[in-house]
Amino acid sequence: MRTIVITGGTDGMGAALARHSLRAGDRVVVIGRSRAKFDALVASVTGDDRSAASRAEFLAADLSLVADSRRVVEHLLAHCERIDVLVLAASFIRQRRHITAEGREASWTLFFVSKYLLVTGLAALLGAAERPVxxxxxxxxxxxxxxxxxxxxLNERFTxxxxxxxxxxxxxxxxxxxxxxxxxxxxxxxxxSRLARSSFAGDVGTGMKVGAAIFGTLLGQRPDAAVRPIIDLIDAPAPAPGRAAYRGAKKVTLVVGDHDDKDAARLSTAVDDQLR
Known part of the structure; x- marks a missing residue:
């Protein structure tokens, strides 16, 4: 049985992946903010497989808070022997700069720092898997x-x-x-590959909300269709080790800079300094 951890797993594409994985017989740890949405997700699956509830776990967390990300890492280290697949899908769109109760910029913390803490903090559990993704x-x-x-x-010139x-x-x-x-x-x-329908959680202006609602309804993919390429990737017999990039099912070229290795090391040092 694989262990699959999904951030943002109670809504949209994250929830679609969680439902698929539970139906596939995996152990699924969902990280999100709504216990009620998690319960509804599990209920939608248990009609087909009553064992799903025993394989589903919910961790309540707001990943725009460093303390919550660290708590999630500590819990997973204490309760998992390995992690086969880690899906980083948590989202909350903000058009304006927002400072959290910890004094940090919310979007940077949610969309990068939380992922940095999870990927680096869970490295040993990913390393224990036969083919980690x-x-x-x-x-x-x-x-x-x-x-x-x-x-x-982005204290200066935020857009x-x-x-x-x-x-x-x-x-x-x-x-x-x-x-x-x-x-x-x-x-x-x-x-x-194109817009996916979701509840579009975020703090955005009327124009973006209306545009997302209209285009999501008219042109958007259903979440279960949108994540099919991810399912194909993680269910492949042997996903290729190393880095790759995709838009939908289409593999795209990774952006290569002149100093990528140095930039990665510099970023790690900068974030570690931020978190001290």
Missing amino acids: VVNTAVPGARADALDFDDLE FARSNAQQRRANELLGILATDDNPELAYVTWGP
Whole structure:
């Protein structure tokens, strides 16, 4: 039985993956903010397989808080022998800069720092799996120079576009750190081929909300269809170790910078310094 950990696993694509994995007979740990949504997810599966409830676990966490990410890591280290698949899908879109109760920028913390803590903190459990896979739903393709190492939380000149590009590039560099630590790890940065329907959790303006509702309804994929390429990746007999990037089912070229290894090491040092 595989152990699959999914952040953002109570909504949208994360929930679709959780349902598939439970039906496939896996042990599934869902990390999210709503116990009620988790209970509804499990109930939707147990009609077909009553054993699903015994294989499903919920960890309540707000991953825009460093303390919650660290608590999740500690719990998993204490209760798992290994992690076969780690899916990083938690999302809460903010158009404006927001400071958490910990005094940190919320989007940077949720979309990168939490992932950094999970990938690095759970390295030993991923290393214990026969063919470990990390799927990071940070859409690939950000410019190699998208990171401002001197202002990772964008205290100056914050825009939604800059924040998004910075997080995405950081997550590609995280793949370098993760696969250097474990050459057997398959680390995939992935984005859907087109808009996926979801509840669109976030603090955004009316225009973005209306646009997402309209285009999601008219053009968006159902979450279970959107995640089919992820399912094919993690269910493959032997996912190729190393880094890869996909849009939907299409493999795309990884962005290569002139100093990727140095940038990855610099990013790790900068984040560790931030967290002290």
